[in-house]
Amino acid sequence: MTHFNWTPGIGDPTIGGWVTVALYLLASGSCWISAQKLGLEEVPRSNERRAWRAMSVLLLVLGIIKQLNLLTALTAAGRVLARNQGWYEQRQFVQLVFIAVAAMTCLIAAITLLLWARNSPIPTRIALMGTSVVLGFVLIRAVSFHQVDRFIGERVLSLRWNWILEMSGISLVLFASQWRQVVHSISRSVHVKIAREAMDRGRAALTRRGGVALVHRATP
Numbered sequence: 001m002t003h004f005n006w007t008p009g010i011g012d013p014t015i016g017g018w019v020t021v022a023l024y025l026l027a028s029g030s031c032w033i034s035a036q037k038l039g040l041e042e043v044p045r046s047n048e049r050r051a052w053r054a055m056s057v058l059l060l061v062l063g064i065i066k067q068l069n070l071l072t073a074l075t076a077a078g079r080v081l082a083r084n085q086g087w088y089e090q091r092q093f094v095q096l097v098f099i100a101v102a103a104m105t106c107l108i109a110a111i112t113l114l115l116w117a118r119n120s121p122i123p124t125r126i127a128l129m130g131t132s133v134v135l136g137f138v139l140i141r142a143v144s145f146h147q148v149d150r151f152i153g154e155r156v157l158s159l160r161w162n163w164i165l166e167m168s169g170i171s172l173v174l175f176a177s178q179w180r181q182v183v184h185s186i187s188r189s190v191h192v193k194i195a196r197e198a199m200d201r202g203r204a205a206l207t208r209r210g211g212v213a214l215v216h217r218a219t220p
Contacts, residue, residue, distance in 0.1 A: 012066065016163040023170040024063025030177040031056035031127070037184050048120045051113075052180075055131050055173065062138055071142045099140050106136035123180035130172035137165055 012020070035052035065071060110132035117125055141162070 016160060017067070020163060020166055020170070021063050021067045023167055023174065024059050024066065027170050027174040027177065028056045028059040028063065030174055030181075031059065034177045034180050034184075037181060048117065048124055051117060051120070051124060051128065052177070055127060058131060058135070059170070059173065062134065065138075071138070074142050102139040103136060106132050106139070109135075121180060121183055123176040123183060127173045127176035127180070130169050130176060134166065134169035134173070137169060 012018075031052045035049045035056065038049040038052065110129055113128045113132065114125055117128055
């Protein structure tokens with residue numbers, strides 16, 4: 001009987017690990033703000049707002065999972081299951097199948113989300129793509145496949161591929177969220193300006209009509 005060998009702790013106590021978690025929190029907060037701003041519209045974009053809220057919650061959960069080392073717990077649980085059921089020696093095949101299924105699932109999910117959000121602004125679609133990439137990376141990393149672990153553990157300019165890939169996806173979501181907020185602010189400003197100009201033109205027209213009426217009344 002194989003025992004479950006895992007204890008709670010900080011998943012990645014390095015500077016890169018803390019920066020990654022900070023990015024998760026920033027992106028999560030930014031997505032939530034985007035959803036809140038969309039909710040201020042007179043005709044709310046309900047689907048788009050729900051998408052931003054879902055991304056916010058997902059990124060928060062992934063950040064917690066990363067820093068509490070919960071992925072290692074999942075890997076340890078899988079190892080215990082494999083040993084107890086007698087297929088530990090064939091685990092590489094199972095891992096490859098899981099990686100393929102995870103990649104296909106994320107690809108299908110990304111295509112589905114893009115079709116669902118096809119009428120949404122470009123920043124929203126970019127954020128959905130970025131979130132799908134991050135989720136796929138986390139799922140594949142959870143498998144703890146030797147070749148994958150070795151690759152993401154290598155360094156480029158003192159940065160591990162693990163950090164580069166994960167931070168890139170999160171940063172893409174954060175950038176898209178900020179872009180969406182800017183677009184929304186500009187759009188609201190333009191709409192407010194147009195509405196004010198329309199009101200001013202209406203008042204001017206009423207004033208002119210009132211002046212013409214007074215002239216007609218004063219004419220004998």
